[in-house]
Amino acid sequence: MRTQVGIVGAGPAGLLLSHLLHRAGIASVVLERQNREHVEHRIRAGVLEQGTAELLRATGLGQRLDREGMVHRGIEIAVRARRHRIDLAGLSGGKTVTVYGQHEVVKDLIDRRLADGGDLRFEAEEVQPAGFLGETPSLSWSEHGERRELRCDFIAGCDGFHGICRPSLPAGHATELDRSYPFAWLGILAEAPPAQEELIYAHHPDGFALFSMRSPQITRLYLQCDPDEDLANWPDRRIWDELHKRLESDGGWHLKEGPILQKGITAMRSFVCEPMQAGRLFLAGDAAHIVPPTGAKGMNLAVADVRVLAAALIAYYRESRDDLLAAYSATCLRRVWKVQRFSWWMTQLLHRFPEHDAFGRHLQQAELDYVVHSEAARRSLAENYVGLPFEGAGE
Numbered sequence: 001m002r003t004q005v006g007i008v009g010a011g012p013a014g015l016l017l018s019h020l021l022h023r024a025g026i027a028s029v030v031l032e033r034q035n036r037e038h039v040e041h042r043i044r045a046g047v048l049e050q051g052t053a054e055l056l057r058a059t060g061l062g063q064r065l066d067r068e069g070m071v072h073r074g075i076e077i078a079v080r081a082r083r084h085r086i087d088l089a090g091l092s093g094g095k096t097v098t099v100y101g102q103h104e105v106v107k108d109l110i111d112r113r114l115a116d117g118g119d120l121r122f123e124a125e126e127v128q129p130a131g132f133l134g135e136t137p138s139l140s141w142s143e144h145g146e147r148r149e150l151r152c153d154f155i156a157g158c159d160g161f162h163g164i165c166r167p168s169l170p171a172g173h174a175t176e177l178d179r180s181y182p183f184a185w186l187g188i189l190a191e192a193p194p195a196q197e198e199l200i201y202a203h204h205p206d207g208f209a210l211f212s213m214r215s216p217q218i219t220r221l222y223l224q225c226d227p228d229e230d231l232a233n234w235p236d237r238r239i240w241d242e243l244h245k246r247l248e249s250d251g252g253w254h255l256k257e258g259p260i261l262q263k264g265i266t267a268m269r270s271f272v273c274e275p276m277q278a279g280r281l282f283l284a285g286d287a288a289h290i291v292p293p294t295g296a297k298g299m300n301l302a303v304a305d306v307r308v309l310a311a312a313l314i315a316y317y318r319e320s321r322d323d324l325l326a327a328y329s330a331t332c333l334r335r336v337w338k339v340q341r342f343s344w345w346m347t348q349l350l351h352r353f354p355e356h357d358a359f360g361r362h363l364q365q366a367e368l369d370y371v372v373h374s375e376a377a378r379r380s381l382a383e384n385y386v387g388l389p390f391e392g393a394g395e
């Protein structure tokens with residue numbers, strides 16, 4: 001088998017890349033380890049930056065997004081029993097974010113790729129990239145027990161943090177930088193109407209909590225917990241009690257309870273692999289970097305990478321230019337590090353750090369106080385939260 005771009009992973013990065021390439025007349029094949037059902041129901045984050053939503057709309061993926069996505073013009077930050085609104089739209093020249101689950105984006109992309117005749121191979125086992133340091137890259141994999149091979153011009157490693165592409169880089173080629181945090185998030189999905197329209201990021205002496213949503217019927221909630229926390233220690237009652245305590249800071253507002261549909265623990269880490277390319281292999285999305293979820297940036301950053309990669313591949317095929325491909329990693333990393341900085345900043349601002357002494361706690365309180373009361377600080381938060389302007393290759 002042969003194609004132009006061999007893509008590993010059918011998450012938002014791999015699927016969107018395949019879609020953007022198809023629109024430019026470039027062929028690709030997507031190899032995904034899991035089955036379709038699995039990738040379509042994996043609950044992940046759910047906030048789209050303005051630019052992410054615009055890109056989906058501009059490339060024909062806006063129908064369900066426009067119907068079901070919830071446009072948010074602000075968020076709230078709760079500190080010591082008081083809620084403060086950050087007017088995202090007012091502080092960013094009218095930009096907004098859209099709450100729409102990542103798995104909904106994935107469903108829309110899969111439907112669209114299949115309708116367009118796309119070649120998506122689910123349950124592709126033991127995928128192995130090869131030959132990318134030379135002129136003849138290829139991907140091999142097992143399908144129904146049989147070994148298959150795909151020859152291609154380029155490989156896109158969109159296979160997430162635990163994928164095979166990053167470990168396939170030559171030894172010593174890349175540097176991995178990371179930071180872990182002394183906490184995790186316990187997340188639930190509850191069948192309960194969201195008790196208010198906007199998200200609430202709550203700083204509380206017992207730990208961070210986040211109020212979010214997926215639809216007018218479904219609330220999404222998170223609690224800071226220990227990194228090695230066992231879900232067995234968190235019966236539903238304990239989760240709700242803790243959420244009420246941390247989120248219901250102002251009098252009058254009450255979280256609505258409902259059956260818990262899903263529970264999980266999300267680890268928190270920051271990670272970057274530099275460079276994000278080797279020869280004809282390009283890493284995009286979680287395969288190249290991880291951000292803690294506090295800034296709601298994971299999927300948006302994956303989309304930003306793919307935008308750069310698609311533009312570089314289109315320039316290669318249409319104009320025989322390889323300068324944009326050569327600059328891929330450097331172009332992406334400029335945004336990656338700004339988004340790492342913002343995600344780290346939101347995380348250190350809002351969580352309880354077990355190692356903090358009194359001085360550390362006072363600094364954190366002063367920073368929270370500054371953020372909610374200074375327009376300059378709120379503007380900076382808003383600018384980053386709605387998404388920094390997209391800088392194309394070479395800019």
Ligand code: APR
Binds near residue numbers: 008010014031300
């Ligand atoms: N072979 C084939 N597919 C693989 C392999 C492999 N060896 N390893 C992983 N995959 C698949 C996974 O099953 C998954 O479907 O690659 C896909 C990677 O998708 P994501 O993890 O969703 O990563 P990405 O597309 O970069 O999107 C980033 O996902 O984890 C969230 O917070 C993150 O929102 C961000 C988004």
Ligand code: PHB
Binds near residue numbers: 213297
């Ligand atoms: C979510 O709704 O899952 C969500 C929202 C905001 C975040 C992280 C996750 O910062």
